[in-house]
Amino acid sequence: MSIESIDSREPHFPKMYMSKGNFNRRILLDKIARKLFLSATLLALLVLGVLIFRISSQSIGWLNIKFLTSNLSIFPEKAGIYGVILGSLWLMLIVAPITLIIGVSTAIYLEEYASKGKVREFIRINISNLAGVPSVIFGLLGLTVFGRLFNLGSSILAGGLTMSLLVLPIVVVASQEAIRAVPNFLRDASYAMGATKWVTMRTVILPVALPGILTGSILALSRAIGETAPLVVLGIPTLILKIPTGIMDDFTALPIQIYYWTLDTVLVPEYINLAAATIIVLLVVLFLMNTTAILIRNKFQRRY
Amino acid sequence: MININKNNNERNIVFDVKELNLWYGNDKALKDLNFGIKQNDVTAIIGPSGCGKSTFIKTLNRLIELIPSVRIEGEVLYNGTNIFDTSRSVEELRSGVGMVFQKPNPFPKSIFENVVYGPKIHGLRDKRKLLELAEISLKRAALWDEVKDRMNDNAYELSGGQQQRLCLARALSMEPDVLLMDEPTSALDPIATAKIEELIMELKKEYTIVIVTHSMQQAARISDETAFFLLGELIETGNTNEIFTNPRDKRTEDYITGRFG
Numbered sequence: 001m002s003i004e005s006i007d008s009r010e011p012h013f014p015k016m017y018m019s020k021g022n023f024n025r026r027i028l029l030d031k032i033a034r035k036l037f038l039s040a041t042l043l044a045l046l047v048l049g050v051l052i053f054r055i056s057s058q059s060i061g062w063l064n065i066k067f068l069t070s071n072l073s074i075f076p077e078k079a080g081i082y083g084v085i086l087g088s089l090w091l092m093l094i095v096a097p098i099t100l101i102i103g104v105s106t107a108i109y110l111e112e113y114a115s116k117g118k119v120r121e122f123i124r125i126n127i128s129n130l131a132g133v134p135s136v137i138f139g140l141l142g143l144t145v146f147g148r149l150f151n152l153g154s155s156i157l158a159g160g161l162t163m164s165l166l167v168l169p170i171v172v173v174a175s176q177e178a179i180r181a182v183p184n185f186l187r188d189a190s191y192a193m194g195a196t197k198w199v200t201m202r203t204v205i206l207p208v209a210l211p212g213i214l215t216g217s218i219l220a221l222s223r224a225i226g227e228t229a230p231l232v233v234l235g236i237p238t239l240i241l242k243i244p245t246g247i248m249d250d251f252t253a254l255p256i257q258i259y260y261w262t263l264d265t266v267l268v269p270e271y272i273n274l275a276a277a278t279i280i281v282l283l284v285v286l287f288l289m290n291t292t293a294i295l296i297r298n299k300f301q302r303r304y
Numbered sequence: 305m306i307n308i309n310k311n312n313n314e315r316n317i318v319f320d321v322k323e324l325n326l327w328y329g330n331d332k333a334l335k336d337l338n339f340g341i342k343q344n345d346v347t348a349i350i351g352p353s354g355c356g357k358s359t360f361i362k363t364l365n366r367l368i369e370l371i372p373s374v375r376i377e378g379e380v381l382y383n384g385t386n387i388f389d390t391s392r393s394v395e396e397l398r399s400g401v402g403m404v405f406q407k408p409n410p411f412p413k414s415i416f417e418n419v420v421y422g423p424k425i426h427g428l429r430d431k432r433k434l435l436e437l438a439e440i441s442l443k444r445a446a447l448w449d450e451v452k453d454r455m456n457d458n459a460y461e462l463s464g465g466q467q468q469r470l471c472l473a474r475a476l477s478m479e480p481d482v483l484l485m486d487e488p489t490s491a492l493d494p495i496a497t498a499k500i501e502e503l504i505m506e507l508k509k510e511y512t513i514v515i516v517t518h519s520m521q522q523a524a525r526i527s528d529e530t531a532f533f534l535l536g537e538l539i540e541t542g543n544t545n546e547i548f549t550n551p552r553d554k555r556t557e558d559y560i561t562g563r564f565g
Binding site for chain 1: 425
């Protein structure tokens with residue numbers, strides 16, 4: 001049987017809607033789209049490149065061991081950021097445990113214990129909204145509550161609590177998502193053995209959700225370590241010569257020191273070099289934290 | 305201990321279901337069930353998809369209550385007491401009534417940790433006893449020889465059929481009285497299915513087994529009693545041989561002869 005004979009028995013599809021011209025136009029559009037999206041990506045990379053180039057060239061000769069190990073000073077050639085780095089570390093020492101404990105507990109309650117109803121939905125939406133509130137607002141809240149009401153002033157504790165409020169919603173949302181991603185058949189298996197909710201949580205759900213929780217929390221912490229506005233509002237002093245040794249001490253942190261030095265470049269031009277060197281340090285810290293988050297995520301990715 | 309004679313009609317009723325009704329929101333899923341499950345029987349629950357088989361079996365260990373919209377009326381007596389009685393904890397019920405699910409669902413832990421999960425969370429800490437219990441349970445689930453040298457491997461390195469037997473061993477480690485099986489072979493190949501069926505025949509000497517199955521042949525092969533569900537109703541229940549050779553209800557006959565479902 002020849003092909004024509006098969007064809008003659010099949011009804012022909014009327015080719016009245018398609019034309020070659022249309023086809024070529026779509027291929028052209030596709031090529032244009034590709035170039036458009038590529039240039040958008042390149043633009044972002046370009047900005048990053050310019051930033052890194054500028055701060056690198058400005059910090060050459062300034063970023064060295066002496067800069068990392070000596071204390072602040074009004075004389076640029078003597079100034080170092082040892083106390084500033086310690087200030088940021090102290091801040092994390094407050095923020096990390098507070099946000100982890102309260103954030104994960106909140107997520108556990110909302111996901112596993114709270115009855116699924118309108119109230120829970122209301123709380124959930126509000127926490128998501130909180131994650132988007134500008135940091136300066138949290139600064140004002142911190143100033144009112146921790147700074148003034150609890151009379152903590154601009155101490156490490158006041159700064160740490162304020163930063164905790166700022167990143168808590170992020171930790172809650174990330175933990176909720178990690179807990180929700182644990183497949184239900186694992187819960188069923190545990191409950192069917194007579195396990196309580198808490199036992200199931202502790203032995204099955206948390207271990208599986210932990211990498212996700214940690215990844216989200218580290219990213220939240222890296223936000224806290226780079227935030228400036230809440231600390232400005234709290235009134236962190238511009239020049240702190242004393243190295244902080246406890247949570248009630250005054251302190252300064254990396255982003256706020258960058259801010260103050262940049263402000264004062266009109267007085268001392270070399271401050272711009274100090275700011276650039278500090279930016280490099282901050283970027284390295286952020287890069288390390290984000291790399292840790294990615295490593296954790298990759299290492300613990302599980303197969304079901 | 306009572307000596308259990310398979311031909312004795314006076315055997316204990318383990319689960320006595322009385323006027324059981326269940327709703328998902330406004331949809332009635334189980335309608336006026338009255339039904340007894342006898343000790344050391346394999347009771348097969350058959351019926352087309354969506355007839356309430358899985359809902360029913362998950363009601364027996366109250367796992368169905370994990371779905372928030374579920375509402376239950378009626379009684380299920382387990383060894384004489386109502387399982388919905390608020391004075392008895394659901395955890396206690398579930399430690400006596402083990403379950404194997406449709407899809408193998410081991411924990412992402414080692415094989416050993418999987419088998420001893422139940423005893424461990426219920427307070428058994430002695431490492432030597434746990435090892436002993438793991439060996440006994442795995443032997444009962446006919447998995448011991450395949451895994452004895454790799455107890456610390458992750459359970460997900462096992463094949464699907466092995467995983468399902470691991471889940472069976474995990475349920476057995478609690479030394480339950482009843483085993484609920486919700487289509488335990490539907491995700492398995494024929495060879496793995498045959499192994500599980502062989503195990504069920506072996507296990508019924510010691511346990512009361514309730515199994516939901518889609519396969520009529522499976523029900524006929526392994527069960528003593530069969531219950532036929534249709535749209536949430538229990539249409540017919542009785543001796544498997546009788547149901548398959550001489551069904552009383554026209555709908556049962558239509559289903560087992562393959563006219564629908």
